[in-house]
Amino acid sequence: MGKSTGHERSKTVNIERAIIVLFLTGSLVVPPPAATSAEKDTEIQAAQNIGLLWWPADPAQSMYSFSKDIDRCLTQHLLKAVPQFTLLRHETVQDMLYPLMEPGTQPENEHDFAALLRRKDVRLRLADKGVRFLVAFSGSTRSEDWQGGIFCGGGYGGAGCLGFSWADKETALDAVLWDLADIDRPELAQASESGTSIMPAFLLPIPIPASTQAGACRELGQRISTIIKEKPDVQNIN
Amino acid sequence: MRVRKRIGSRARPRSGRRGLAYWLVLIQVMSVASCTGTVEVPDSQEAVPLFRQIDAKVAKSFATKARLTEVETALFRAEVGAISVGRFDQAFDAMFTETTVAPNWPPWQRVDMNHVDGIVQLEEAIADIELGNDAGIPDLVQVTYKACLYDNRANVVQCWDSSASQAHKRNVGECLTDMSVCIGRQLEITVRDAVARMMVQIENDPVIRTWASQQATREARP
Numbered sequence: 141m142g143k144s145t146g147h148e149r150s151k152t153v154n155i156e157r158a159i160i161v162l163f164l165t166g167s168l169v170v171p172p173p174a175a176t177s178a179e180k181d182t183e184i185q186a187a188q189n190i191g192l193l194w195w196p197a198d199p200a201q202s203m204y205s206f207s208k209d210i211d212r213c214l215t216q217h218l219l220k221a222v223p224q225f226t227l228l229r230h231e232t233v234q235d236m237l238y239p240l241m242e243p244g245t246q247p248e249n250e251h252d253f254a255a256l257l258r259r260k261d262v263r264l265r266l267a268d269k270g271v272r273f274l275v276a277f278s279g280s281t282r283s284e285d286w287q288g289g290i291f292c293g294g295g296y297g298g299a300g301c302l303g304f305s306w307a308d309k310e311t312a313l314d315a316v317l318w319d320l321a322d323i324d325r326p327e328l329a330q331a332s333e334s335g336t337s338i339m340p341a342f343l344l345p346i347p348i349p350a351s352t353q354a355g356a357c358r359e360l361g362q363r364i365s366t367i368i369k370e371k372p373d374v375q376n377i378n
Numbered sequence: 379m380r381v382r383k384r385i386g387s388r389a390r391p392r393s394g395r396r397g398l399a400y401w402l403v404l405i406q407v408m409s410v411a412s413c414t415g416t417v418e419v420p421d422s423q424e425a426v427p428l429f430r431q432i433d434a435k436v437a438k439s440f441a442t443k444a445r446l447t448e449v450e451t452a453l454f455r456a457e458v459g460a461i462s463v464g465r466f467d468q469a470f471d472a473m474f475t476e477t478t479v480a481p482n483w484p485p486w487q488r489v490d491m492n493h494v495d496g497i498v499q500l501e502e503a504i505a506d507i508e509l510g511n512d513a514g515i516p517d518l519v520q521v522t523y524k525a526c527l528y529d530n531r532a533n534v535v536q537c538w539d540s541s542a543s544q545a546h547k548r549n550v551g552e553c554l555t556d557m558s559v560c561i562g563r564q565l566e567i568t569v570r571d572a573v574a575r576m577m578v579q580i581e582n583d584p585v586i587r588t589w590a591s592q593q594a595t596r597e598a599r600p
Contacts, residue, residue, distance in 0.1 A: 205549070235423055235424060235425050236425050237428060238423060238425060238427050238428065238570070238574065239427055239428070239429075239469075239570075239573065239574030239575075239577045239578060240428055240574075240578070242570055242571045242574035242575070243542075243567075243571050244542055244571050244572075244574060244575045245571075245574045245575060245577075245578045259428075261428050261429075261430065262428060265425075265428060
């Protein structure tokens with residue numbers, strides 16, 4: 141029982157040698173080196189998420205309904221165009237960056253936005269959530285007054301309207317794409333679409349609104365996805 | 379008596395107009411009944427708030443005046459104090475390297491607080507809700523906070539105020555099904571914004587950083 145075989149002895153000697161070699165090379169006492177900035181960049185490049193953020197958020201905007209529509213539409217488009225990425229929607233990114241992206245605390249301009257992205261805690265949080273690109277979008281829809289005319293009238297025999305009205309409408313969207321691997325070079329994308337809402341009236345007025353929002357959003361999504369696809373390291377991701 | 383009898387009577391045929399009126403009253407009563415209650419607003423969030431931490435050990439305290447703030451309208455009640463306490467509790471945890479809870483009773487001012495560097499207290503939470511309507515008058519929500527940092531001898535180091543407001547013009551029928559949900563979302567946005575403003579203000583305040591470094595120096599002294 142107490143005697144060890146030759147094979148066991150040689151195994152013990154080998155372990156002792158390995159420990160001595162490790163000790164001499166300093167592996168046992170020296171902690172692993174901290175990640176260099178190049179390694180951190182590699183971590184960011186390996187991240188697979190695109191964050192969408194409505195910025196600058198307009199608190200006066202009716203409960204953010206416009207931004208929610210654009211957020212939803214961009215998410216759908218980008219999911220199809222760059223399927224290798226996962227999309228994080230506005231509310232998720234806003235929560236992730238709380239309290240820095242609320243209406244009263246958000247950066248006022250691109251310079252301040254870049255400064256925010258350079259903050260160590262912000263970069264760590266975004267890297268932790270796997271965010272590689274941040275799309276800060278904004279925009280609005282402008283409607284002109286109704287033109288033309290509709291006349292309505294009624295009597296004992298009945299009532300009805302007759303006429304035709306129209307109104308021009310334009311949706312303009314823009315986005316700044318921040319590549320977290322290269323914060324110094326944000327890329328701009330813009331899209332706009334105009335249309336005419338019409339309202340024919342024959343007995344009853346029937347409004348047919350122009351859907352400029354969907355078109356502009358589709359175009360913006362396409363531009364953003366093109367910029368992302370052109371990144372050399374993204375081309376290798378499948 | 380006569381009126382009661384007529385309402386209770388089912389055998390007597392009613393005119394179509396009166397029947398419609400009864401239905402409208404019933405629908406109105408039901409919709410008001412469905413609206414009354416407490417507004418549900420989350421009192422915390424998933425992610426830890428981002429903050430350049432202040433190197434100090436503080437006790438968290440929430441003044442009764444702030445804790446019990448409520449707003450009551452004819453349609454609902456909003457426990458703004460409870461929501462704010464939850465949010466600030468999370469915020470204070472993110473702001474300081476170490477936090478504990480200050481005793482409620484006896485008040486921390488009367489207790490030896492030498493085990494902490496200071497006490498951070500939410501002093502006030504003031505909220506105001508003005509209901510609008512579907513005809514273009516917006517719902518207004520306003521929240522104001524006051525918080526102070528005290529040293530462990532109950533001397534004020536610094537106080538901060540923050541305020542946020544939100545005006546929301548309803549879309550037609552948007553708040554018809556449940557008014558409290560509609561206002562709840564607006565209240566959440568406003569509370570989030572006001573707490574965020576306070577946090578950013580504290581983060582950028584040089585007084586608190588100087589105070590924290592003085593505490594560190596005092597502790598390092600033999």
